[in-house]
Amino acid sequence: MSTKKNIILLIAEIHKSGGTERAVINLANDLVEIGNKVKIVSLFTIDQNPFYSLSPLIKVDQLGISFEKTLTKRVIFGIRNVHTKLKKYYNSHQDEIFIATDPFISFVISMLHGKRDAKRVIVCEHMALSISSRFSIFFRKVLFKRANAIVVLTQRDKDFMQQLLPTLHIYEIPNRITYVSDIAPIPNSKVLIAIGRLELQKNFSELISIFETINKDNKDWRLILVGDGSLRNELDLQIKQLELAQYVQIIPVCHDVKSLFRDSAIYVMTSIYEGFPMVLLEAMSSQLPIVAYDCPNGPRELIENGTTGFVIDMHDKEEFASKTLSLINDIGLRIQFGRNAKKNAETKYSKEIILAEWEKLFKDL
Template sequence: MKICFITYTVFSHGGTQRISSTIAKELSKEHEIHLLLTSKRKEGNPYNINEEDFKIDYYELSLFRKVIRNAVTWIATKGFFTGKRADWYSKMMFLPKQNRFLKKFIQSNKFDLVVGFDVAGSLWIGSIKESVGVPMIGRIQASYDHFFGAPDRGSWKHEEVFGSTLPKLNKVVVLSKDDEREFSEKLNINTRFIYNAHNLGYKKITKLNNKKFVALGRCTHHKGFDIVVEAFNIFARDNKDWNLEIVGDGPLKPLLEQKINSYNLADRITLLPFSDQVEDRFSDADVFVFSSRFEGFGIVQVEALSCGLPIIASDIPITKELLKDRGIAEFYENENPDDLARAMHTIISQDLKEMSNRALAYSKEFTSDKVAAKYNQLFKDVAGK
């Protein structure tokens, strides 16, 4: 088949960039994959895209149009695009010139299938679906709660916007069973859940000999590293052997440094800069701490499992769906540092070697070839090929 992926970019770090690159590379073994990227910005090639394997085109908005787009998004967070005004959002976000380009691009290339691999791409193809006779699939990379759960979320009050456009698509991929149900029941979107894939090669496995917790990700509020530091401060009062390592950069990193210094834990908590060599960090640790306040999937969970790490996880829906009752994780009440400290004590008293073996075995359900096979079957079903 001739398939077009529409997404922001594959040439920078990020969860969507990683999974779109992974799936595109796997499916290019069987199909002709085109990439339509909406940003020309490149930050290297972190996911090793061989540009000779793909036809890559770009459609980047002008600075003026980006300002308009951001303004429309802000207006949407105030609840303006509801009721009969819900359809106005697509008309203001995707102006006729932009839609004419996309229609011509799809028709001239004679694609068998078009895939919006992020929300913006999904909304864009949804806005022209009724005028283009090509099967189309969208993809939502975050959870229902992540999008709509609170005023500080990026898509606050966008429910009717999503509900007026995305149901036009043949199918929309979401990242969990819980979201498959929520988006379907609440917004009438034809959903299919497919978990994210990891592409680590099982070359570096923890030896469980360092007595170290590790947390990894962007230093932002929703990742919850502030809770991890507070919990470790409580844990460290009774435990003098274990240490904590936090890997990542972001706006809250100075706050973490202040907390660590105020607790006099600089000798036991290490802050490291972002690294794309996640296997090195995971294999050097003994337990992974997944502290997100909310999350669509959290690929780092699966990457940690693939390095043999048992997990301490906040009890949000996706962690319970992935990890519960598998003997590989200890849960704590979300945003509760006292309960996280308890979980730290509990997990280090368990048989970490046995948990590690189970983690490794389970992680193989998320390898790139297995996840790509699910996308491949979905694409064939929708395209009728």
Template sequence: MKIRYLLLHAYGTGGTIRTVMNQANTLVAAGHDIEIVSVIRHRDEIQFPLDDRVAVTSLIDGREARAGAQGWKEGLKNPEDVALAHTDPELVPAGEFGVRYFNRYVEVVVGAYLEGLTDGILVTTRPALNILAAHHAPRHLVRVAQEHMNLSVHRKDVVAAIQEYYPRFDAVAVLTHRDLEDYGKILPDTHLVRIPNAVHSMDQQPSDWSRKIAVAAGRLAPQKGFDMLIPAWAKVAERHPDWQLRIFGHGEKRAQLRALIEKHHLYNQVLLMGQTKALDDELTKSSMYVLSSRFEGLPMVMIEAMTHALPVVSFDCPTGPADVLTDGQEGMLVPAEDVDALAEALIRLMDDKALREKMGTAALETAQNYAPSAVHPQWETLFTELLTASGRD
């Protein structure tokens, strides 16, 4: 099978990018022809492990322009292109979380690429790209839309576009049972499937639960709730000043989070570690994982932490954590955005190494459900069924 994945920026470090590359690695190893297409390229190197047999192409190469995912605009020479690049998009809704990366020029470039496809399976990976594919991609392609966010977090204009455009797909894939229910209510006649994302590997060194380190990871953005985690840690530090919170990731809220650390005098207890390519090693060195998000799709870094036998303390946010965790088994779920409850749960695990070991062992067992060997055959089966049904196999 020829399978193309369309990503906004395949050279970034987000969870969607990582999970798509995990899928690509497994499918190319199974003998399929896999290509990853990046709308925008702003780095030389892919940031995650990717099989050399996976082809990678880009539609807009901005490496010679100013640094950053939008610096490519400065490299445009044609006045018409410059004007389009500074014109709001026509199809992508203003409420799409990544709308800042889209403009009329991007829409034209992506549309032209999609209209030129002649074969295979096209998988698009966010609402903006799903909408563009529904509008531009030829019907002779098998078209699959991936949704990595729960419907409840999308803004009204995005939901309206989902209702208009998603029925045109051969299948729409969602991550959780809750997602399947929610999308089903507004897309009753659309072929919906629930396929969770897979971790990149189950072959990880487990924690021994002895080090006084907790890890959190994700983009330093409001969604991830680190502005709530730091005040929670201030309460934790009163009881356990010898424990350390290490937050991995980069993003636009770094300065604000640094100021919050200083406000609570947590200079030695909370560290902003930046981006790392050795997160597996850092997880092995820790004794628990913390998820403080306001919302999630399926929290993949949390599940990656579970492959290291780490217990989890998480807000019961929409959606994802409760799809993976049972409170009191693999970790603790506390009410969403309840800073005091988050602190209390962290303290409880810090007080009890035997509890960390018990929950961490259960976490490792549950993580098996997200192993590549458990998840990726579901994609292969779906693609085969869609090709057969379309008569294009």
């Protein structure tokens, strides 16, 4: 990048351990590494530490805005609260590039921005647009016209956004891999692993149901769910009722996902929707084959069906179990799929490739 930039990344809550937080911190670290001045603004936190490792060169401002818990209050009071504090912050800066990474924040920063401003605003979508409500689609159509560019993670989302805003600059820039593991998974591992918040979106209840089928003739295999969330008690009860307590384990989120992947054999995902799941990239980088539902969006884009894993029609539990069993019963296939997955991740989603796309965007502004 010939001219270094002043970049401000806007995020909802920097202390969380989700894929968006991982992607934002990766981007911040990459941009500061090549000489840019980078800040992260966390709107709804105060005195929280990032979950993921952040360069000491990056300043974090936390605005401590009250986050309304119900949708009604969020609409009535949330926009007002965010608008008031973000307006003050936005107006105190001159020539920065603001990158919004949350739909709610994107709506407000777009309201504040004028095309003649010296500042630039980039709206970055991290969730599948096809599952968005008509209400949020309307706000995107009205407000995002004021942004200088929109970044989406998949071609499907780019097509969607181009129909919605045909005159705007829209870029498809996926997330990058976080690391590439040089250590292959333990060959004799008999662990299925899934990572994510224990919420409805991740659909872990259905995954446990699928594992019940797998478990009938594979008592030496286990399922490990990694995450925290509001459905913990409900999932524990389901595991108990299905008499799977000695085969299914739920453990809290941890920083050392490399070790978890190294001790696993297959990554499984039954999400109802995603954006561009970072956890799939991490599993691929760790040489794990993947079995995942074809939810919007991510699995179809990341997995080469029949080469690095299997993409299953939504809620086809029988086929999901069947394809998982085909990997369980063929260690050679697991190893080959895992190697293919790692190569695919390195080839398409390396830091250098993705950072070059961001540099091109900045040059176009």
